[in-house]
Amino acid sequence: MSGAIGATGASGARGTSVLGGAGGRGAPARGRRRGTSKLGWNLLGLLAFLVIGFPLYWMLDTAFKPAKDAIDPNPSLLPTGATLDNFRRALDIADFWGPVGRSLTVSLAVVVIGMAVGLLAALALSRFAFRGRTIVIVGILAVQMVPLVAMIIPVFLLLNDLGQYDKLTGLILTYLTFILPFTVWTLRGFIVNIPRELEEAAMVDGCSRTGAFLRVVFPLLAPGMVATSVYGFIQAWNEYLYALMLLSQEHQTATVWLGNFTTKHGTEYAPMMAGATMMAVPIVVLFLLVQRKMAAGLTAGAVKG
16 A cells, blocks of 8 residues: 555656656746747847938938038948038028028917817817717817818918918918817827816815816826827928918928929939938927926826726
8 A cells, every 4th residue: 555655656756757847848948939039029129210210310411421422323321421511501502590480480389279279179078078079079080081182272262361371370270270180189088098086086175177177187187288299299390281382482481491402403412401400400309308298198098097
């Protein structure tokens, strides 16, 4: 009897040893597979970064290289020299600060008006039940689906009738037609992710509905507002087609200003890239100032509870 128990124990021990050995051999294999998979994803991410970042690198390289190297039929991928003559040429070929100032004016006005109106509209759509709310939401989505190029002629005729052609106010109103729906829809998503119970608790403690919004909802909504404002600013700053069609040469914006480098003699690529580099500076500075709020706004609502 004891011999049988001993044999059984020995057999169980050998079985455990075999299983343990198999598990021990399997763990390094799984670790190698995870390491290989991680390496593959890292290489894919590096490839995506190179593809996305190469145009930016080429713009900066062309902006600082001599003009003759910019039109070389066999260009070098590595910098061949550095000069600031392209920036001087970009500033001399046409007024730079005027278009940049007009672009800043238009972009900031669009962001301020869009955020003021869009916040109230998003609050109404997310917190109040009223007849036709679904129709309004569907309408906002439908407006964003319409190609902007399809509205150029109607917008031109409307602004001409209103006396707003070749005026910055007309361009601001035009930009609001496609930036405001985006603002409303984005802010509505942020507000929906803020629990109603927080407002109700503040109102129980004596706050009015407006006070509860300003003291509770607004601070939580700030990262989302910053993220939405940055995207709205970029859309208004980079828009080219409407600025070209609705403004004369005297009132041109920064994106249209870049077209001055294409003449009947060809395109001056090095000064154009220098001008594009200078145009990118406000966007880079804006991102550096609000990058933390941007990250918080982009991840808002990702985790509940």
